Amino acid sequence: MEFAFTEEQVMIRDTAASFLADVSNSEAIREAMATEQGYSTALWQRICSELYFQAVTIPEEFGGMGLGYVELVAVMEQMGRYVVCAPYFSTVCLASSALLVAANEAQQATYFGKILDGGTATLAFTGNGQWHADGVTAEYRRDGEQFIVDGDYRYVIDGHTSDSLVIAAREQGGDKLALFVLPADTAGVERTWRPTLDQTRKQADIRCNGVVLSAENLMSDDAAEPLAKIVDLATVCLAAEQMGGSQQVLDMTVEYTKERVQFNRPVASFQAVKHQAADMMSRAEASRSGVYYAACIAQEALIDGPLGGELREAASIAKSFVSEAYFKNAGDALQLHGGVGFTWEYDVHLYFKRAKASEHYLGNAAYHRERLATLLLD
Amino acid sequence: MKLSFSAADEQFRIEVATWLEENLVGEFAQLRYRGGPGDEHMFPEERKRWEQKLAEGGWTCVGWPKEHGGRGCSIEQQVIFHEEYARAGAPGHVGHIGEGLAGPTIIAFGSAAQQAKYLPGIVAGKELWCQGYSEPGAGSDLANVKTKAHFDEQKQQWVINGQKVWTSLAHESDYCFVIARTDPDSVAHKGLGFFLVKMDQPGVEVRGIEQLTGTSEFNEVFFDDAVCAADDIVGEPGQGWAVAMGLLGFERGVSTLGQQMQFQNELNQVITLAKENGAASDPVIRQRIAEAHAGLKIMRYNSMRTLSGADDGSLQKEALMYKLFWATWHRDLGELAMDVMGPEAEMLDGGPYELSRLQSMYLFVRSDTIYGGTNEIQRNIIAERGLGMPREPRVTIKPQ
Numbered sequence: 001m002e003f004a005f006t007e008e009q010v011m012i013r014d015t016a017a018s019f020l021a022d023v024s025n026s027e028a029i030r031e032a033m034a035t036e037q038g039y040s041t042a043l044w045q046r047i048c049s050e051l052y053f054q055a056v057t058i059p060e061e062f063g064g065m066g067l068g069y070v071e072l073v074a075v076m077e078q079m080g081r082y083v084v085c086a087p088y089f090s091t092v093c094l095a096s097s098a099l100l101v102a103a104n105e106a107q108q109a110t111y112f113g114k115i116l117d118g119g120t121a122t123l124a125f126t127g128n129g130q131w132h133a134d135g136v137t138a139e140y141r142r143d144g145e146q147f148i149v150d151g152d153y154r155y156v157i158d159g160h161t162s163d164s165l166v167i168a169a170r171e172q173g174g175d176k177l178a179l180f181v182l183p184a185d186t187a188g189v190e191r192t193w194r195p196t197l198d199q200t201r202k203q204a205d206i207r208c209n210g211v212v213l214s215a216e217n218l219m220s221d222d223a224a225e226p227l228a229k230i231v232d233l234a235t236v237c238l239a240a241e242q243m244g245g246s247q248q249v250l251d252m253t254v255e256y257t258k259e260r261v262q263f264n265r266p267v268a269s270f271q272a273v274k275h276q277a278a279d280m281m282s283r284a285e286a287s288r289s290g291v292y293y294a295a296c297i298a299q300e301a302l303i304d305g306p307l308g309g310e311l312r313e314a315a316s317i318a319k320s321f322v323s324e325a326y327f328k329n330a331g332d333a334l335q336l337h338g339g340v341g342f343t344w345e346y347d348v349h350l351y352f353k354r355a356k357a358s359e360h361y362l363g364n365a366a367y368h369r370e371r372l373a374t375l376l377l378d
Numbered sequence: 379m380k381l382s383f384s385a386a387d388e389q390f391r392i393e394v395a396t397w398l399e400e401n402l403v404g405e406f407a408q409l410r411y412r413g414g415p416g417d418e419h420m421f422p423e424e425r426k427r428w429e430q431k432l433a434e435g436g437w438t439c440v441g442w443p444k445e446h447g448g449r450g451c452s453i454e455q456q457v458i459f460h461e462e463y464a465r466a467g468a469p470g471h472v473g474h475i476g477e478g479l480a481g482p483t484i485i486a487f488g489s490a491a492q493q494a495k496y497l498p499g500i501v502a503g504k505e506l507w508c509q510g511y512s513e514p515g516a517g518s519d520l521a522n523v524k525t526k527a528h529f530d531e532q533k534q535q536w537v538i539n540g541q542k543v544w545t546s547l548a549h550e551s552d553y554c555f556v557i558a559r560t561d562p563d564s565v566a567h568k569g570l571g572f573f574l575v576k577m578d579q580p581g582v583e584v585r586g587i588e589q590l591t592g593t594s595e596f597n598e599v600f601f602d603d604a605v606c607a608a609d610d611i612v613g614e615p616g617q618g619w620a621v622a623m624g625l626l627g628f629e630r631g632v633s634t635l636g637q638q639m640q641f642q643n644e645l646n647q648v649i650t651l652a653k654e655n656g657a658a659s660d661p662v663i664r665q666r667i668a669e670a671h672a673g674l675k676i677m678r679y680n681s682m683r684t685l686s687g688a689d690d691g692s693l694q695k696e697a698l699m700y701k702l703f704w705a706t707w708h709r710d711l712g713e714l715a716m717d718v719m720g721p722e723a724e725m726l727d728g729g730p731y732e733l734s735r736l737q738s739m740y741l742f743v744r745s746d747t748i749y750g751g752t753n754e755i756q757r758n759i760i761a762e763r764g765l766g767m768p769r770e771p772r773v774t775i776k777p778q
Contacts, residue, residue, distance in 0.1 A: 002380040003679070004686040009379065070379045254765050269768040274761035275754070281764055282699040289679035289696060290672075296381050307381060317672040369668035370661075376649060376671055377658040 003292070005074065012056075012071050016078035019051060024082040026347050029200060032085035033350075036193050037161050038202035039085045047086055048118040054088070055116055057096055062112040069233065069298035073240040073291060080244025083200050083350050087120040090158040093237035094230075095121030098166040100302060101233070102179050102219040102226040111164055111181055121164035123230065124153035124206050131231065131363040133168075133177055133224050138208055140169040140178055147218060149180065149188075149211040155361070159204030160193040166219070167208070168227055179219040179227060186211055198357035200350055229301065232315040235362045236294045239318040242326040242358050243287040249326075249333035249351045250280040256337055267336075276332050283325035287318075294318040313375055320368035323359040330355040381682075383454055391458045397435055398466040406431065406469075411735075413470030414640055416742030418595040422550055425472045429503030432471075439477050439501050441632060446485050446493065447501035453632060453685055460636025467643065472550060476500040476507035478633065480555050483572075487612050487621045496553070496574065510542040510556035510575070510599065511622065518755040520557075521567040521619065525601060527558035529608070529615075536573060536606040538581070541598060544749065548584045548597040551577050556601070557622055560615040570618030574610040581605060591741045592731040631697065634681045634704075641674055641708065644739055648715045651736070657718045666714050673707045698764045702756040705746040712743035 005013065023043055032039050048054045056072050058064020065071075072092065079088055096115060099108055115121060127137030138151025149169050153159070166181045184191065188211035194203050220226050254277055257268035267273050294314040301308035330352040334341040341348045359365065383391070402410060406428050412420050432438050441456045442448020451459065471477065481500045484492050499505030516522035525540025538558050548554065554575045561569030575582070581604030586594035613621045649667060652658040658667075677700075684697045715736040716723040723740075726732055733741070747753045761767040 002686060003682040005379055250765075254767060258767065265771070266768055268761075269770055271754075271758065271770060274765075274767050275757040277765055277767060278699075278702070278757035278760035281695065281760055282702055285696045285699050286676050286680060286703060289683050290676045292379065292683070293381070293675075293679040296379055300381075317675050320668070321672055321676060366665060369665045369672070372668035372671055373664035376667060377653060377664060 003296075005070075009071055009074055012067075013074040013078065015051065016053070016075045017081070019047075020078050020082040020084055024084045029083055029085055029347075029350060033199035036202075038158065038200075039087060039161075044086050044120070045118055047088065048116075054092055054096075054118070056092065057100060058112045058116060059100075059108075062108060063116050064112060069236060069302065070292075070295045072237060073295035073298075076237045076240035077244035077247075077291070080241035080354075081248040083245070083347075083354055085200050087122070087158040087161065089201070089234075089237065089241065090122035090162060091115055091120045093234045094123035094157065095162075095164065095166050097233040097237075098123050098179065098219070098226075098230045099181070101230050102223060103181060104219070106216070107181055107219060114164055119163040120158065120161060121166065122156055122158050122162040123166045123234070124156040124159060125168035125227065125231075127152045127154060129154065131367065133227060136168045136170050136177060136227075138167065138169040139172045140180075140213075141172040143212075145215060147178070147180070147213040149208045149213060151208055153206040153208075156204045156206050157361075158202055159206050160191045160202065161204075165189070165206070167206075168223060169208075171221075176221055177223045177227060178221040179223040180213050180217045181219055182211070182213060182217050186213075188212065196357065198353040200354055201357060229311065231362060232311050233298050233302070235315040235319050236291070236298045238358055238362055239287075239294060239315070239322045240291045242322045242355070243284065243291045245351050245355060245358075246280075246284045246287050246322065246326045246329045249329045249348065250277065250284050252348065253277060253280065253333045253336045260338075273336060276336060280329045280332055283329055287322045287325045290318040290321050313372065316368035316371045319363060320365040320372070323365045323368075326355040327359050383458065387452075387454045387458060390455050391462060394437075394459050394462040395466065397437065398462060398468055401431060401435065402466055402468055409469035410467035411469075411643060413472070415470070415746075416591065416595075416738050417735075418470055418547060419593050421469070422472065425469050426503075426506070426550075428469055429471065429473045431503075433501060433503035438473060438503050439481060442477075442481065442485065442501070446481075446497050456632040457635045457685065460633050461639050464636045464639030464643065472506055472547065473500065473503050475509055475547065475551075476505065476553075479509060480507040480553070480574075483555065483612065483621060483624075484574075487572075487624065489609065489612075491609060492574065492612065499552070505552045506547065506550055508545050508548040508551035508554045508577075508599075510545060510554045512542060512544045514541055514543045514598075518751050520622075521570075523557050523559050523570055525556065525558040526562060527556075527560050527571050527573060527606070528562075529560075530605075533605075534608050536571075536608065536611060538573065538575065538601040538604045538606060541600050543598050544587075544596050545584075545599045546596045548577070548599050549586060553577060554582075554599065555612075556606075557618050558601075560618070564616075567619035567623075569616050570622075571615045572612040572618035572621040573606045574612065575601075575604060575606050579604060589742075590744075591733065591738055631681060631684055631700065634684075634700065635678065637704070638674060638678055638681070641677075641704075641711070644711060644715075644736075645670055645674060647736060648711070648718050651715075652718045655718070655720065655722075657720065663714075663718060666717070670707070670711055670714055673703075673710075677704055677707065695764050698760050699756075701750060702753055702760065705753060705756075708743045708746045712740035716740050 055064040056067050060066035126135030140147045140149045165184050188209045190207040192205045260267050297310045297314040301311035334348050340346050439448040440451045440459050444450040527536050527538045556573045556575050560571040581602050583600040585598045588594050657663045680696050687694045
């Protein structure tokens with residue numbers, strides 16, 4: 001069986017791991033999270049120029065690496081392990097996925113070009129916190145050859161800093177859904193940073209006040225299905241990041257409990273501690289299996305392969321399982337670190353907060369289980 | 379990373395499915411979905427005949443090398459065989475201990491004479507085996523072996539005394555592989571021997587243990603001067619532990635995918651029932667069914683990862699956590715089944731204690747987190763071998 005990384009995929013994973021472990025250390029994370037921008041421009045440029053990871057899924061004809069979601073997931077796992085503060089998820093997992101699924105060739109040439117040059121981008125679709133088409137509350141109307149977009153978007157990852165935006169809007173008085181791509185500085189686009197509990201990933205509100213767009217900006221005016229696919233692809237990426245976090249808090253905990261001595265022996269030798277750690281490992285490994293499978297399915301879905309129809313199910317299996325696994329692991333890590341786990345100084349709280357933020361983003365476990373229940377029971 | 383099987387393997391899948399379709403008929407039709415865990419006591423004679431039917435078709439020991447009478451199937455083909463076997467609802471193998479444990483041990487560690495003597499009976503589905511590892515009081519501490527074996531120089535044979543427990547299908551078995559202490563002064567895993575013991579002899583007594591399901595598929599086995607020929611010890615005296623454990627590192631768990639197909643059959647029963655009785659509209663039940671479905675799929679992906687890993691006997695983390703994961707999942711499925719049944723879960727169909735399949739499953743799955751190493755022991759193994767956490771200090775309590 002070949003349900004394992006190829007040599008090339010292992011190389012990508014290891015490159016990401018060694019680079020990110022080095023640059024996204026505790027000090028760097030803390031520096032970045034204290035700013036409104038939320039990341040270091042220099043680090044983002046290094047990710048783009050030295051690793052070229054912004055190009056992972058961009059087809060070769062546009063100058064990208066032409067790889068797929070298995071490779072992207074390998075990178076995202078490491079992004080999660082090192083809580084990298086960079087607009088990677090927004091640019092590559094959200095915006096590039098949208099461009100891959102729904103943009104025409106001219107739009108892809110333009111916007112992939114910007115991303116390859118180190119530009120950032122994101123996807124804005126929900127106005128009410130629902131993670132599917134019903135969440136789209138912004139509206140558009142046609143005015144001759146033009147489209148006028150009005151409405152609000154919430155929970156937009158890196159929305160206040162992105163250079164480009166992909167936005168969803170529903171037809172005023174109709175039932176069509178459209179996707180547009182536009183420069184973030186388009187007239188009428190108002191962006192507001194919203195401070196968040198998890199400081200390591202920034203969110204913004206975006207308001208469109210009569211934003212005038214043209215056919216050049218329209219990606220699709222029949223976008224319900226493409227949007228669902230884009231969100232599912234991004235969900236798989238986010239699950240990969242969560243899985244990486246689950247693994248990292250486990251590693252941190254094992255290391256800490258082996259060093260920490262109480263009652264004349266390392267606390268890692270107590271069964272009460274070992275059993276919790278074993279459960280953490282079990283969750284991390286099960287998460288890994290779920291995420292890798294979903295990554296293969298995501299790739300199949302992108303190229304319309306035979307198993308592509310499983311995307312919705314695979315994404316929900318991965319996201320529902322990993323959301324709870326990461327949060328439990330982060331909570332257990334905090335507990336097993338004892339008093340120091342509760343301090344600002346130790347990194348555990350960064351993971352604990354990221355775990356909850358990621359659990360909610362793109363639908364929590366209950367939401368994804370209900371999606372599965374619909375497939376199974378209705 | 380790829381997920382699909384080759385065209386040749388898919389052809390093999392059709393071959394397996396077709397054979398099962400054509401042969402699981404007549405007297406064997408009643409065996410569909412029977413004889414699995416918790417149901418192993420059912421239809422013993424019919425299932426023995428089924429085992430021989432399988433052998434006629436060449437469907438026993440499919441993963442064994444051809445020179446030992448197996449089919450020499452690749453990992454992929456073994457997976458496919460087990461999946462299709464379970465999908466067809468074919469009955470639990472009465473020969474699974476011989477095929478999965480005794481045979482592979484004899485292939486790996488046995489002499490040519492032992493291989494010639496014992497393997498054909500397993501392949502033919504005619505000689506059944508049971509496993510003499512566990513002892514009363516030893517629990518998950520398998521090395522705590524008190525059964526003794528000494529060599530009678532005069533008669534040139536081994537003489538075995540002691541007791542084994544939780545011995546599945548001992549009452550149906552022709553042979554038992556027994557771990558016994560060859561060096562009376564030894565402790566733990568040292569000084570053991572691995573013996574191939576004939577069950578039908580005066581010194582062996584089998585007593586059924588009644589389970590909380592009201593049925594019994596496992597037993598106590600008493601050895602009272604039971605004998606075993608000089609050349610029926612596998613490996614050297616004193617090296618029995620290495621024989622008993624040696625295989626486990628290479629056991630890649632191909633059959634786990636078949637086990638999951640059985641789980642899928644059970645989950646399907648629960649889903650069908652939930653749709654019929656309206657439980658499927660209960661939001662909490664919906665969540666739990668979805669969670670069970672996700673867990674089962676993850677189990678499958680986890681097995682695929684294990685089977686894709688290095689074939690060098692190294693311990694992979696996903697393989698280490700597998701028992702804990704599936705046993706806990708299966709236990710939860712039993713509870714879910716009862717909760718989907720609602721008040722009807724308490725009602726028996728008849729007889730003094732005649733359980734439906736789901737009722738029986740609900741009770742039986744409580745053993746899954748106990749046998750083969752309890753969840754607690756599994757967590758120790760995961761922590762120590764998977765995470766490199768230190769052992770607890772061992773305290774030796776002197777016997778009173």
